[in-house]
Amino acid sequence: MRIDPETVERIKQTAAVADVIGDYVTVKKKGANYWACCPFHGEKTPSFSISPSKGIYKCFGCGKAGDSVRFIMDIEGLGYGEALRHLAKKYGIDIQEEEMTDDQLLRQNERESLLIILEYAKEFFKKQLTDSDEGKSIALPYFKERGFSDATIQAFDLGYSPEGWDVFLKTALKHGFSQDIIEKAGLVTNKNDEGKVYDRFRNRVIFPIHSVAGKVIAFGARILKSDAKNQAKYLNSPETVVYHKSATLYGIAQAKNEIRQKDVCYLVEGYTDVISLHQAGIKNVVASSGTSLTIEQIKLIGRFTNHVTVLYDGDSAGIKAALRGMDLILEEGLQVNLVVFPEGQDPDSFVRSIGSEAFIEYIQKEARDVISFQANLFMKEAGDDPFKKSELIKEMVQSISKIPDAIQRSLFIQKTSQLMRLEEDVLLAEMNKLHLKKVQQKSMPTLSPQNEAELQALFEPGPEVDAPVEVQNLAYYQELECMRLLVNYGHLEISPEKAPGVSLLQYLIHELEEVHFQTPLFKGIMDTCRSEFARGVIPEPSFYLHHPEEEVQRFAIDASSDKHVLSTVWRDRHEIKVKKDEELLEDFAYKNILRLRKVYNDQHIKDVMERMDQYVGDPNEMNDLLLEFIHLKEIQKNISQELGTVIEK
Known part of the structure; x- marks a missing residue:
């Protein structure tokens, strides 16, 4: 469509x-x-x-x-x-579209098709929760018991999958979705012994998992039957083209704006932790969805803030999991604190028991940086045992070594020195050992046969590396400059005084009428410009900058982007005027065309010389080649003189 x-x-x-x-x-x-x-x-x-x-x-x-x-x-x-x-x-812009047929659905890009069926599944589960007798009598009471309001249920798109074996599957097929795409989305299971497939999440409450942009990409589900045997309590969608568990955070779509505004992200473990805190007004919270924290998840948080506060259960397993995650967070350059709740409490139960204001006060009071937390925990564990204490201090130094910022590392070494009553030099020596070990590991990898060949190539001469494809033709850089001028200034008059009304595009089309660019991208752009000009249209920069073809758009952006900007001091303080490109269009375009013609002419000369070297045949034809060669050399001489370059003999 x-x-x-x-x-x-x-x-x-x-x-x-x-x-x-x-x-x-x-x-x-x-x-x-x-x-x-x-x-x-x-x-x-x-x-x-x-x-x-x-x-x-x-x-x-x-x-x-x-x-x-x-x-x-x-x-x-x-x-x-x-x-x-x-x-x-x-942005609330209406798009009029025809209803999709089965054939159109099948032709959809797989990723787009998955997003469509997942969105459909979300709406199906929501409707089952609020409109079906089964949902209202079984699933809705579960959410209400957790204290979730109607607004919260709506905000997180919570739903219910009915108990029947294939209720969703039959409904989706009836609405035109193919079984293949339903299976690829992870909404049904593999075939059983009888050759049938059935709904993956049947008889479970549904927690849709959203991407950063708010698209449904997967589902988490919790079973409701207390007597269910041989069934997992929680069930997640499998990995798909659109869902990668290690790179996803539950609640990120609902939390991203609040994380940015509050400049801190609260990290919890479960779905209900996120939802309960969100309902209590604490909206800058996401969950790792029960998995060990990953680098991808940390980088996702890092898009919105450099500050993370980890909120984990008060049991020993939760504390150890938190410590493992903190080292990863430190390594990514984020600042991390840890809060542990009283034993038997988790963020969900704790916020419901004491309320949002008291919960925030507790976090502010109990939050500890990684070193303070470890020191407090380790002192209790080690007691007076010097061997245990030594090992635990090494763990603290190892955490500090993960921090990429040298100043922060130094400050944490000072803090550890004060807390553990050790000389800073001792701690620095231990940290240097860790850094040296890391460097040695990086510089001495295990050599596979392939790695050995690569290492040998460093010391033995080999064949020259081919130039990138786009610069293998000698005219590339001249063609590049021509396209840069065309994309940025094609719509401007080349010389308002000498040729009013004549655009740079018109001038280039006229001067390059018989020229065919050797670089495919540039040839395509030039052909498009000729077609547009023939229609009476002179494309402006936005035509290229927002072009639907990625290669054209990327080139246009590269051609118009400058990482560095000329300082205004030149103009304001020293009164030095630096002319802009658009003020020199006539000179730039004229010389660029000359250089372009010269390089094409040089290529032609080379070709004629090769033909002369290899020629065997009629002497008259050889004379024609000589005359062509002389003519080309004359053109070369004239262009060189015009450009002010060395005249070739």
């Missing part, structure tokens, strides 16, 4: 790039642009630039670039059409 161009343009104009990206990472304004840490690769120093005036972003670290639509495509893994629909829904 195709969205009409006017609607596409309205979506792009409404979906401000800084606002869209701000839903995923913390952005800070610097001058005319915004900057953030790139969400596509790990970095501590922001290199991700957002230009509101151009409606684009570019990471100077990993090279990712695009507009608001491209960002949603990359961050959510959506197709172009689905990304447009996502933004249209977010």
Whole structure:
């Protein structure tokens, strides 16, 4: 299905790039642009630039670039059409679409199809909870007993899967979904001994799991029957194209804005912990969904804040799990505190027993940084045993060694020295041992046969590495400069005084009428420009910057992005005027075309010389080659003189 161009343009104009990206990472304004840490690769120093005036972003670290639509495509893994629909829904823009047929559903991109069926399943489970007799008599009372209000149930899209073996499956098939996509979404189980499939989550309350953007990507479910034997109490969706458990946090969609505003993320273990705290007004909370905390989950938190407070149960297993997670958080450069609740309590039960205000006061009073917490815990464990105490101190130093910031490491060493009554030098020596060991491990990997070959190649000469594909033709850089001028300034007059009304695009088309670019991307852009000009349209930069083809859009952004901006001191203090590109268009375009023609001419000369070297045949034809060679050398000489370069003999 195709969205009409006017609607596409309205979506792009409404979906401000800084606002869209701000839903995923913390952005800070610097001058005319915004900057953030790139969400596509790990970095501590922001290199991700957002230009509101151009409606684009570019990471100077990993090279990712695009507009608001491209960002949603990359961050959510959506197709172009689905990304447009996502933004249209977010900003309340109506899109008129025809009802999808079975054939259209089958042709959908698998990822988009999975998101569609998962959204359908969410609505099905919600309806079963509130409208069916089974849901109202069995599932709804469970949520009410947990203290969840109607508003909370709605906010987290809670639902119920009925007891029947294949109620959902039959309903989804009836509404046109294929069994293949239902199975790929993890909504039904594998075939049983009788060759049938049945609903995965039957007779369970449903907790939809959302992506950062709020898309349903999976489900968690809890069984309600107390006498159920040989059945897991909790059940999650399997890994799918859209759901990777290790990279997902429950509640992130509902919590992201509050995390950014409060500049701290509360990390808990379970679904009900998140929901209860959210209902109590503590909305900056997410859960690791019962799994051990992963690097991917920590990086997801790091998009919105550098401060994490881990809230875990007061039992020994919960404390140990928290400590393992804290080292990972420290290693990613985040600042982490830990709060442990009284034995027998978890965040859900505790907030319901004392209320939100007292809960916040408890967190503020009991929160401990990693070193203070470990010192308090270890002193109790070690007692007066010097051997135990020594081992526990080593664990503390190991945690400190994970911190990437040197100043923070130094301060924590000082604190440990005071708490444990040890000289700082002793602790620093232990930490240096850990760093040395890590360096040795990195520099001396286990060598497989393949690694041995790679190592040998470092010391033995081998064949030269081929140049990148895009620069294998000698004209690449001249073609690149031509396209840079075209994308940024094609709509401007090349010389308002000498040729009023003549655009740079018109000039380039006229001068390059018989030129065929050797780089496929540039040839495609030039062909598009010729077609647009023939229709009486002169594309402006936005035409390329928001182009639906990723390769064209990425090139346009690269061609228009500067990481460094010329200081105003040159103009304001020293009164030095530096001309901008648009003031020198005539000179730039003229010389670029000359250089382009020269490199093509040089290629032609090389080709003629090779033909002459290899020629065997009629002398008259050889004379033709000589005349062609002389003509080409004359062109080379004229161009070199015009450019002011060395005249070749």
